[in-house]
Amino acid sequence: MLEISDLVKTYPNGLRALHGVNLAVDRPVVVAVIGSSGAGKSTLIRCINRLVPPTSGKVVLNGTDITALGRAGLRKARRRMGMIFQEYNLVERLTVMENVLSGRLGYVGFWRAYRRQFPPEDVAAAFELLDRVGLSGREDARADALSGGQRQRVGIARALMQRPELLLVDEPTASLDPKTARQIMRLIVELAHERGTPALVNIHDVALAQGFADRIVGLSDGRKVFEGTPAELTPDALTEIYGEEDWSSTIRRSDDDEEEAAPPARHDGAQAIAPETAAG
Amino acid sequence: MSEASTGHPTVWRPPKLIENPVLRYGLLAGALAYLVWSLGALEIDWARISVGLPRAQNMFERMIPPDFSRWELLVRGITESVLIAFAASFAGMILAVPLGLAAAVNLAPRPVYLFARLLVVLSRTFHEIIWAIFFVKIVGFGALAGVLTLVVASTSFISKMLAEDVENMNAGQAEAVRATGASFPKLLTYAIVPQILPRYLGVSIYRLDANIRHSTVVGIVGAGGIGQVLAASFSRYDYDFSLAILLVIIGLVFLGEIFSNWIRKRLR
Amino acid sequence: MTVDQHKSRYPEVWRRFGPRETLIRYAWYLGIVFVAAASLSTLDITWVYLLDAHVQAYDLLERMVPPDWSYFDVVVGAMIETVHIATLGTVATLLIAFPVAFLAARNTTFNSFTWAVGRFILVASRSINTVVWALIFVAIFGPGPVAGIWAIAARSIGFMGKLTAEAIEEIDEGTVEAIEATGASRLQVLWIGILPQVLPVIYGTTVYRWDINIRESTVLGFVGAGGIGILLYSSINQFIWQQVSVMLIAIFGVVVVSELVSATVRKKIT
Numbered sequence: 048m049l050e051i052s053d054l055v056k057t058y059p060n061g062l063r064a065l066h067g068v069n070l071a072v073d074r075p076v077v078v079a080v081i082g083s084s085g086a087g088k089s090t091l092i093r094c095i096n097r098l099v100p101p102t103s104g105k106v107v108l109n110g111t112d113i114t115a116l117g118r119a120g121l122r123k124a125r126r127r128m129g130m131i132f133q134e135y136n137l138v139e140r141l142t143v144m145e146n147v148l149s150g151r152l153g154y155v156g157f158w159r160a161y162r163r164q165f166p167p168e169d170v171a172a173a174f175e176l177l178d179r180v181g182l183s184g185r186e187d188a189r190a191d192a193l194s195g196g197q198r199q200r201v202g203i204a205r206a207l208m209q210r211p212e213l214l215l216v217d218e219p220t221a222s223l224d225p226k227t228a229r230q231i232m233r234l235i236v237e238l239a240h241e242r243g244t245p246a247l248v249n250i251h252d253v254a255l256a257q258g259f260a261d262r263i264v265g266l267s268d269g270r271k272v273f274e275g276t277p278a279e280l281t282p283d284a285l286t287e288i289y290g291e292e293d294w295s296s297t298i299r300r301s302d303d304d305e306e307e308a309a310p311p312a313r314h315d316g317a318q319a320i321a322p323e324t325a326a327g
Numbered sequence: 328m329s330e331a332s333t334g335h336p337t338v339w340r341p342p343k344l345i346e347n348p349v350l351r352y353g354l355l356a357g358a359l360a361y362l363v364w365s366l367g368a369l370e371i372d373w374a375r376i377s378v379g380l381p382r383a384q385n386m387f388e389r390m391i392p393p394d395f396s397r398w399e400l401l402v403r404g405i406t407e408s409v410l411i412a413f414a415a416s417f418a419g420m421i422l423a424v425p426l427g428l429a430a431a432v433n434l435a436p437r438p439v440y441l442f443a444r445l446l447v448v449l450s451r452t453f454h455e456i457i458w459a460i461f462f463v464k465i466v467g468f469g470a471l472a473g474v475l476t477l478v479v480a481s482t483s484f485i486s487k488m489l490a491e492d493v494e495n496m497n498a499g500q501a502e503a504v505r506a507t508g509a510s511f512p513k514l515l516t517y518a519i520v521p522q523i524l525p526r527y528l529g530v531s532i533y534r535l536d537a538n539i540r541h542s543t544v545v546g547i548v549g550a551g552g553i554g555q556v557l558a559a560s561f562s563r564y565d566y567d568f569s570l571a572i573l574l575v576i577i578g579l580v581f582l583g584e585i586f587s588n589w590i591r592k593r594l595r
Numbered sequence: 596m597t598v599d600q601h602k603s604r605y606p607e608v609w610r611r612f613g614p615r616e617t618l619i620r621y622a623w624y625l626g627i628v629f630v631a632a633a634s635l636s637t638l639d640i641t642w643v644y645l646l647d648a649h650v651q652a653y654d655l656l657e658r659m660v661p662p663d664w665s666y667f668d669v670v671v672g673a674m675i676e677t678v679h680i681a682t683l684g685t686v687a688t689l690l691i692a693f694p695v696a697f698l699a700a701r702n703t704t705f706n707s708f709t710w711a712v713g714r715f716i717l718v719a720s721r722s723i724n725t726v727v728w729a730l731i732f733v734a735i736f737g738p739g740p741v742a743g744i745w746a747i748a749a750r751s752i753g754f755m756g757k758l759t760a761e762a763i764e765e766i767d768e769g770t771v772e773a774i775e776a777t778g779a780s781r782l783q784v785l786w787i788g789i790l791p792q793v794l795p796v797i798y799g800t801t802v803y804r805w806d807i808n809i810r811e812s813t814v815l816g817f818v819g820a821g822g823i824g825i826l827l828y829s830s831i832n833q834f835i836w837q838q839v840s841v842m843l844i845a846i847f848g849v850v851v852v853s854e855l856v857s858a859t860v861r862k863k864i865t
Contacts, residue, residue: 096506125508136503140521144609149517153508160513167607174605186609202503209507362686365679369740369821379736386734410634417631452850453843454814456726460831465651466644474638544724548817551638554727558818561730573723580722 048072048245049095049213054104056090056269064090066269067104075243077236079250079260083289087269088249092215095247096128097121109212126153129206129244131235133218135198137190137205144186146201147173150208169208176204180234196227203235207242214239214246220255228252232259253285386566393574394567404546404553405575411473411545411552412538418474419481419538420531426482427489434493434519447490450483455541459550470551477538477545484537488530492523529591536580536587543576655836662844663837669826670845677822678849680740680815681808684747685801692752693797696759702771703763703789717760720753725811729820740821747808747815754807755800762796763789799861806857813846 049072056065064087072078080088093099095106097113106113113124129150137146151169152160159165165173177183180200190198199219206214216235220228232250236259239246250256256263257277265273265280265288272287273280282294395401429435429443450458455476462472496519504518546554553572560568612620697703698713728749732742766789774788816824823842830838 098502098506122508122510125506127508128506130503130506132499132503134499136497136499138500138504138518138521139497140525141517142611145517145611148609149504149509150507152504152513152517157510157512157516160509161516163609163611165609170609171605171607173609178605187611205503205507215506361682365683369676369679371741372737372739375737375739376741379741383735386731407638410638414631414634414638417627417634448851449847452810452847454810456814456817457827457843461655464655465648467641469640470638471640471642471644474635474640540722540724544726547726547730557727558730561734566734573727576727577719577722581718584718 048074048109049247050105050107051091051095052105052107054091054094054106055102056087056094056099057102064269065094065101065104068266068269068271070264070271070274072245072247075239075245076261077239077246077248077259078262078264079248079256080264080266081250081253081256081288082266084251086266086288088266089217090269091266092130092217092247092249095213095215096125096130098130122153126209127212129209129211129214131199131202131206131214131216131219133221135195135202135222137198137201139189139191141190142186143177143182143188143190143193143201144173146190147177147186147204147208150205153209173204173208176207179238180204195223196231199223199227199231200234203231203238207238211244214244214248216246216248218249218251221251228255229258236260253280389564389566390570392567393571394565395571397568398571400556401553401572401575404556404572405579407470408542408546408552408554409539409579411470411477412535412542415474415477415481415542416531416535416538418478419485419534422478422482423485423489423531427486428493430486430490431493433498443486443490447483447487450479451487455480455545456548459545459548463549468549468551473542473545473550473552476550477541480541481534481538484534485527485530489523489527492526493519496522525594528594532587532590536583539583540580658834658836659840661837662840663835664841666838666841667845670823670842673816673823673826673842674845674849676740677812677824678809678853680743680820680822681747681805681812684744684812685751685805685808687744687748688751688755688804689801691748692755693759695752696756696763697785699756699760700763702766702768703785713756713760717753717756720749720751721757722753723750725750725808726814726818729815729818733819738819738821743812743815743820743822746820747812750811751804751808754804755797758800759793759797762793766792795864798864802857802860802864806853809853810850813850 049070051068051070054065054068055063057063068087068091070078080091082088090099094101094104095108095113097116101114104114108124108127111124113121116124138149141149145163148163148165148169151165155165155169174183174186177186180203182197182200182204185193185197190201193201202219214235219235220231223231232255235246235248238244248256248260250260257280260277263273263275263277263280264271265284267288273284275284285294286292426443426446429439430447432440435443458479459472459476462475466472466475500522501514501518504514509517542552542554543557544552544554546552546556547558549555553576557569557572560566560572610617695713695716698705698709699717700713701710704710704713725746729742729746732745732749736742736745770792771784771788774784779787812822812824813827814822814824816822816826817828819825823846827839827842830836830842
């Protein structure tokens with residue numbers, strides 16, 4: 048589904064962020080990308096949809112070579128990839144609904160977008176998604192009136208409105224408190240599995256990565272130094288990714304895993320995720 | 328530093344704005360020297376000045392009470408000034424959008440950006456009276472020159488603010504919209520306009536207010552409005568009429584400020 | 596869910612503004628356009644003159660080139676005088692604007708009457724354009740730079756006073772409270788509690804206004820109040836356009852420099 052070959056990125060100031068990364072995601076799994084700051088995680092994710100232009104290498108999504116596309120082709124390709132950001136990146140002054148609907152901007156014409164007249168299926172889908180992420184009834188609220196966790200849910204809804212073939216998630220939980228972080232991670236993973244969408248998730252919290260992801264990729268200094276299942280993430284592997292440290296406390300033990308890993312039953316109207324709790 | 332029996336100093340001086348004493352006193356001395364130099368360099372007719380204060384008193388006596396008898400002339404002039412201000416503000420608001428967007432370094436390609444910035448700098452360097460003279464030469468005396476002058480002033484002011492706002496906007500929001508595959512016009516509407524719109528409107532309304540003030544003056548060089556009437560009254564020593572005009576101007580500007588503050592509060 | 600079930604569960608239309616709000620917004624738009632159009636049509640404008648405006652403009656520009664550099668020495672002297680007028684005028688403002696600002700701030704004024712007086716002084720100062728002030732002072736002091744200096748001061752008092760008064764009103768009352776609680780006198784409270792909070796604004800505003808005043812001073816000579824305006828006015832009236840262009844270039848240079856100075860100083864203050 049997604050194939051990254053030999054991806055290199057050197058910034059104009061000489062910083063080499065990626066040294067030829069190879070990655071293949073051939074099933075609809077959630078892949079967590081871990082690594083210390085500056086290891087290239089953010090650059091890698093942004094090179095996939097070319098928000099950061101790669102210096103060399105290839106990115107192929109379901110047969111389309113993203114790296115070879117022109118401007119118009121790139122826009123079309125971006126529609127197929129939904130992105131979720133660390134700082135939520137909602138348009139603060141617009142309402143929740145406008146933010147969610149903006150996920151369809153690649154699909155509607157300018158005048159419809161300007162007049163906020165989206166197709167009825169899109170509006171219905173937006174309402175449904177808001178319901179799914181636990182924000183039903185909040186569509187008219189201004190985005191900057193929401194808490195961090197709520198904003199991230201809007202961001203998730205926006206990304207999913209694109210009905211994407213790939214989810215790119217950049218540190219979705221870094222700005223959230225621990226409880227909300229787990230809720231958001233759970234939500235993202237559930238939705239990705241429900242829709243059969245592969246997801247690439249940058250995350251710095253190793254425990255969260257192990258607890259929720261299907262596969263883990265470790266980056267260090269712009270190179271991939273680990274790829275495997277969460278269970279294969281040993282202290283030695285972590286040392287390779289992050290450096291020397293007492294990793295025993297960071298790694299989740301396998302019995303803890305079983306309590307957390309079973310996802311709740313598929314949501315059908317009764318909220319599986321507690322809406323509007325104080326921390327949400 | 329003297330020390331008390333506890334071993335701590337007994338004198339403490341707060342840190343000065345400029346630490347280096349040489350620099351500090353140097354600046355002070357320089358400022359004084361400048362004052363002396365400039366006052367000396369200016370050709371000041373002290374004899375005339377000393378006559379000035381009694382003349383001022385004379386003038387005040389002649390000003391009071393203000394003479395509103397020629398109110399038709401007054402009203403016509405003021406109306407013209409206000410209309411000039413309105414028309415120019417509207418045109419300025421509209422023209423400032425492309426210019427402001429082009430003058431934002433994070434939005435426009437480099438040559439466009441440089442050209443737009445040059446235009447803004449040029450139009451702001453010269454006082455509007457200079458522009459007024461220029462326009463009078465081109466389109467003749469009257470309100471048209473006044474409108475054009477204030478259009479230049481408004482456009483450059485609003486577009487400068489607009490460009491600053493765009494350069495300071497939150498880049499993440501634009502990034503997110505771009506990631507959905509939106510084209511540039513949609514990016515504008517969804518990510519950029521919502522961020523800059525409130526301040527754009529606020530600045531435009533402020534500019535309307537400023538234009539009312541400036542429109543009273545362009546008449547002095549023949550570009551329409553009350554300025555001409557005012558200058559004439561001064562040259563004819565009709566100080567009581569002058570005071571009447573000045574009072575009306577003050578009142579008008581005051582009202583304009585109240586109106587603009589009210590609207591800007593509602594925009595929050 | 597089937598498509599139909601899906602459809603019946605969720606609304607398919609969403610509007611940000613209800614019908615009433617949409618109507619109000621459009622009313623505002625139309626109102627503004629109407630006012631602008633009405634203004635233009637009411638004004639006594641001979642639109643015909645616009646038609647050959649570009650020809651006139653081009654003709655004018657042709658006559659301004661090349662600039663008459665031999666005139667430059669005269670221009671330099673006049674520009675120096677212009678800068679003096681702006682600087683001295685700003686200095687004179689400092690002495691007057693701040694007492695007035697304290698009167699015009701609700702939390703430092705003595706009573707409603709003094710507040711109203713303070714506010715009125717600031718409004719009057721701001722409403723009257725520098726050039727009009729220059730007219731007044733030329734009538735008092737005769738033509739020359741003194742009239743210009745006072746004109747600059749008269750206008751700047753309103754500008755600096757207003758911004759300072761706003762800064763005074765926005766100070767942290769807690770600090771003032773704390774100092775009052777120690778039993779300090781009113782003047783001490785002013786000096787230690789209020790002034791340090793307001794000082795950065797004062798510095799910044801002064802430099803900002805100085806920069807604006809340089810531009811203002813360039814035209815005061817049009818009404819006889821000194822500076823390069825006198826030469827500019829005379830050259831324009833005599834149609835010696837090549838001298839005009841030299842002066843415009845000199846003005847441009849000085850204004851650019853003063854803006855740089857002002858921007859750098861203000862950056863250092865904040």
